[in-house]
Amino acid sequence: MTAHAGNIPPTALSEEPPEFPMPRASGCPFDPPPPLRERQREGALTRVRLWDGSTPWLVTRYAEQRALMADARLSADITRPGYPSGAPVPPRGNSIGFILMDDPEHARLRRMVTAPFAVKRVNAMAPRIQRIVDELIDAMLAGPRPVDLVEAFALPVPSMVICELLGVPYADHAFFQENSKTIINREVTQEQRSAALGRLTDYLDGLLGEKLRAPQDDLLSGLAERVGGGELTRREAAQMGVLLLIAGHETTANMIALGTLALLRHPEQLAALRDTDDEKLVSGAVEELLRYLHITHSGRRRAVLEDIEIAGETLRAGEGVILANDIGNRDPSAFPGDPDTLDIRRDARHHVAFGYGAHQCLGQPLARLELRIVYGTLYRRVPTLRLAAELEELPFKHDGSVYGVYELPVSW
């Protein structure tokens, strides 16, 4: 850890833990909150205070984050004692699929849906995704200016793709987008979140019923078949469908809009990306933007099951741990040079934007493919694309567990 200057000053440890999540600096919408950088300089582990007064560990350095995320002594189960939840814990049984479960249950359920996300299966979808992207750009170019890129492009691309993969009718997009937005908003009440989750679960349950009667060539039909065969309950299948539907469009949509904004603010990099024939540069830009923007900015959250010694500290069973992967992706010992600079030529492939360990993002081959096609197409087809608002006016998703912009007015 030579890249971190200085050691922990003894006073820092006796300070009151700061509140988490922390605000970003105004005028720096792409950078993690500055106190995270200060804490990272001081050491790999620190304490923070949550809304409920609890003081879980906060892990700020890349190496320790990866070591802990790969450690089975940490639990992703939100109902475990000490789990550092961002809001009151929902009643049992009202859960979003296997993302909040531990092995062996997690592995049993995850393995039922891994096949459609295998790299080759996903890459075979490239022509279809390219067509979706091209048609949305055609429609945008034929329409009025300025336009909100989020609504016209960033949200429809991944929504249409995940609908096809799952077998969800895209005609219902207003319904599921609205409920997804509520579920990942960190400022709604527990009742609002539960109600939205309930509506989506009922909706997926209804679709599973249809697939049971008339199976098609899609992921939900595959799950329905397993329900028919007794491998999983219909409720488990519906919850898995909810997880895939939400995770499959909210995240990628934010990467498209926020990534475009970041590139518009770095015109020389945007030009390099637009003018290249090198597919490696496009895929490098995808990895770098994932690293640099790190949109899942609330941290990965876990409960300690057994004492763990790390970085000179002991994490005790029953304590909470938050892995601040946004600052981990800016750790100078993992990303040498200037980690706070966006550099699409950097080798950023080892970033932790998709997490790490057994819960590492299931949809990453799909997300990467969508982003390669989007970043490789949009700026070429709309070479004069520009922001049609001041940066200061843009509504950023400070209140979401996934970061991004609510609206991105653009023109050309």
Place this chain on the structure above:
Amino acid sequence: MRVSLDQDKCVASGQCVMAAPEVFDQRDEDGVAVLLAVEPAEGDADDVRHASAVCPVLAIHVEE
């Protein structure tokens, strides 16, 4: 170089296939990784080291 893969640990993230497609593939039925070459060619060695470094569950071991 000799490579080994622990399929029981594998969570089908596909990282190894993206890093070293000559050496790793995924099973059709569940996306679990399979090893195509226990002793990869010299030219694939760097990619295999990268695959081992990014595997999220440390399922890939490399002996130089």
